[in-house]
Amino acid sequence: MKNLQEQLADMVESMPAFPTSVKKVIELTADINSNHKDLVKVIEHDPIMTFKILKLVNSPYFGLSREISSINHSVVYMGLNTVKNLAISIASIGMLPNENEAGLNIDKFLYHSVSTAALSHLLSKQLGISNKENSDFFVTGLLHDFGKIVFSQSLPKEYKKALYLERSNPNRLIEIEKNIMGVDHTQVGMLLSKKWNLSSQLRKAIGFHHTTKSGEYPDNDVLVNIIFITNKLSKELQGSENLKSFSKELVSDIKSRFGNDLDKYIESPEELRKEIKKSLQFLNI
Amino acid sequence: MKIKFWGVRGSIATPKDNTLRYGGNTTCIEIISDDGKRIILDAGTGLFPLGQQLLNQMPIQCSIFLTHTHWDHIQGLPFFTPLFIPNNIINIYGSFDPVCNKSLKDILTQQMEYCYFPVREAELKATIQYTSLPEKQVTKLGETKVTNILLNHPVLNYGYKIESGNKKVFFTGDLEFPYNIYEPEDDSYEDYNNLINQRNEIIYDFIRDVDVLIADSAYTTEEYKSRKGWGHGTFDTCINMAKQANVGSLYFTHHEPTRSDDNLEDIFKDILEENKDNPNGPNYFLAKEGMEIEL
Numbered sequence: 197m198k199n200l201q202e203q204l205a206d207m208v209e210s211m212p213a214f215p216t217s218v219k220k221v222i223e224l225t226a227d228i229n230s231n232h233k234d235l236v237k238v239i240e241h242d243p244i245m246t247f248k249i250l251k252l253v254n255s256p257y258f259g260l261s262r263e264i265s266s267i268n269h270s271v272v273y274m275g276l277n278t279v280k281n282l283a284i285s286i287a288s289i290g291m292l293p294n295e296n297e298a299g300l301n302i303d304k305f306l307y308h309s310v311s312t313a314a315l316s317h318l319l320s321k322q323l324g325i326s327n328k329e330n331s332d333f334f335v336t337g338l339l340h341d342f343g344k345i346v347f348s349q350s351l352p353k354e355y356k357k358a359l360y361l362e363r364s365n366p367n368r369l370i371e372i373e374k375n376i377m378g379v380d381h382t383q384v385g386m387l388l389s390k391k392w393n394l395s396s397q398l399r400k401a402i403g404f405h406h407t408t409k410s411g412e413y414p415d416n417d418v419l420v421n422i423i424f425i426t427n428k429l430s431k432e433l434q435g436s437e438n439l440k441s442f443s444k445e446l447v448s449d450i451k452s453r454f455g456n457d458l459d460k461y462i463e464s465p466e467e468l469r470k471e472i473k474k475s476l477q478f479l480n481i
Numbered sequence: 482m483k484i485k486f487w488g489v490r491g492s493i494a495t496p497k498d499n500t501l502r503y504g505g506n507t508t509c510i511e512i513i514s515d516d517g518k519r520i521i522l523d524a525g526t527g528l529f530p531l532g533q534q535l536l537n538q539m540p541i542q543c544s545i546f547l548t549h550t551h552w553d554h555i556q557g558l559p560f561f562t563p564l565f566i567p568n569n570i571i572n573i574y575g576s577f578d579p580v581c582n583k584s585l586k587d588i589l590t591q592q593m594e595y596c597y598f599p600v601r602e603a604e605l606k607a608t609i610q611y612t613s614l615p616e617k618q619v620t621k622l623g624e625t626k627v628t629n630i631l632l633n634h635p636v637l638n639y640g641y642k643i644e645s646g647n648k649k650v651f652f653t654g655d656l657e658f659p660y661n662i663y664e665p666e667d668d669s670y671e672d673y674n675n676l677i678n679q680r681n682e683i684i685y686d687f688i689r690d691v692d693v694l695i696a697d698s699a700y701t702t703e704e705y706k707s708r709k710g711w712g713h714g715t716f717d718t719c720i721n722m723a724k725q726a727n728v729g730s731l732y733f734t735h736h737e738p739t740r741s742d743d744n745l746e747d748i749f750k751d752i753l754e755e756n757k758d759n760p761n762g763p764n765y766f767l768a769k770e771g772m773e774i775e776l
Binding site: 258269277281285293 | 577636638669
């Protein structure tokens, strides 16, 4: 009997990517003269394609001395044509259906993943983090909720129930997931990224993106703190088109995790929205 | 250590009167280590004449290291007569295929399927063992060491370093140094440049101080402009690599299939002229079919 980690990992192997990126990959790769960076942009805005490519490049087949945590790095390491053909083979699995039995809205999921990625990248720059690491922040933001999509595909009945219960108990999804499935989506994301040798920083940030209790998360880890905040920021921005200011709770979270370092951004939802828009254009959503 | 070139042509065999001096067979290099191990780098069409020559030494044991499985590097394999003869032991090493998730054995067996070749892999009489190598694996053959490093090409391509006695040889297989896919004004440009530089340093460190570097110099810098992304190096990228890594001698190979012997020699003359003021730099040679090097 396979354990849960192996069952979920097997399921991810056959999981198709998001329809918008599958269509774009097919379109771009049909033209020999298409722009390579456009293809890379599409891959790096799709959590499923990104996870699968990072999984392969970090696999024991490649005796890497350090983890590869971005698509650009994967391209420099494995070569453009190999990454391109990996994207084609992922695209050939098919497309994630718009409707799934669990009732997880995949457009909203993708929007949230990409916007969390874009915000994480932006805020890491604001905090003076080096260019080299900015892309790691983007990738972690993109993958932070990966466990949800895995649940929706592998345990659709159970996850449907969890999402139903969440509606009447907002902000308690973690607890509900644990009650129904025994694990929550942060743990699943962490388990899979561990199995596939993704960086320990990324694993931590995925695993602690809902943890608030002092002492239960590494409070001096910038990536953990960023993903915790950008997950919330992105939800508030997605929740209301005309949002003029963030909730008091979020403002206080930002202050407690970053002091005044991110003040400028707390004041301007409009600026953040612009950044998200820039990222979403790669997927036409 | 002894090195012999059996095929120096790139991409496709070129049996023409104007390629006779340097040779028309595709990539195949034979190395005999100090302790007598026979190592064959790539199985292009040059492997056929090598196999013919080995027929009077049966049974043989040899290790074939494939840089990658594009046609010009494997086409000689089904025609390597020792594979058909019992008691020969032939070990074949190379990369797995991450795109189709195939082992080296699967890839090479497919090359001998019904549509492509009359004899199936299962019918070969020699004892054949296939090894899909992870990167930077050290393969020990007696006292000889062979280590592989991933290099940029439109398929996974391993360069191999062979160490025997106190001598070292490195063969690139096909190598195009990666270029930046972004424009200077793009956000990712600088990050990508850093990744490329970091990667190149790893390669230079890996081949530092080798006695002989055999490298893919398919194009001139001018020709390369319209062949970017095709996966091959230029004379200048090879010279730069040789200088950065402080190698003893550089042998240019993978000669472009439309290049005549006269043209090749004209290019080489210019290279020697351009690099004559570098007494401590590497020695330069054009790889030639039949050429032997003793270290």
